[in-house]
Amino acid sequence: MSLSGNLTAYRIMATIVGVLLVVLCLIGLPLHYGYLVSDAAWLAKDSGAGWQLGADISQYLGVAHGWLYMIFLLTAFLLSRKAAWPMPFTIVTALCGTIPVLSFWAEHRATKLTRVAMEASAA
Numbered sequence: 761m762s763l764s765g766n767l768t769a770y771r772i773m774a775t776i777v778g779v780l781l782v783v784l785c786l787i788g789l790p791l792h793y794g795y796l797v798s799d800a801a802w803l804a805k806d807s808g809a810g811w812q813l814g815a816d817i818s819q820y821l822g823v824a825h826g827w828l829y830m831i832f833l834l835t836a837f838l839l840s841r842k843a844a845w846p847m848p849f850t851i852v853t854a855l856c857g858t859i860p861v862l863s864f865w866a867e868h869r870a871t872k873l874t875r876v877a878m879e880a881s882a883a
Contacts, residue, residue, distance in 0.1 A: 763842050766835070766839040766842050767839060767871065767874050769835045769838075770839045770867075770874075771871060773832040774832060774857065774866070775867065776832075777828050777832045778863035780825040780828065781863060784818065785860045786860060787817060788817030789818055790814065791811060791815075791817065792815045829857060837850070843878075849873070852866070
């Protein structure tokens, strides 16, 4: 696969993993564990529809995120070798995929570095 193809695969996986992580951490887990303080019956812990929605989001998106994160790591590693990223940059980029919202910054940073490498190899 070309460097451009690796970059596209990485960007797609980074976006998918980042969105799933944000939904999981900022919506699913607070609903599931009752962190959203409210007197609303639908948020009642262990019985309300909001709690059930949070439990479903946590269960299904958590598993999906875990599997997709492994694919993300693979695409990040392949891109890092093809674009000759320094090892610390590669590790930080991979770890940023575990922190909500920070993964989007890491994807932007990695894309910028890779595009510089693509321009350098084209010249």
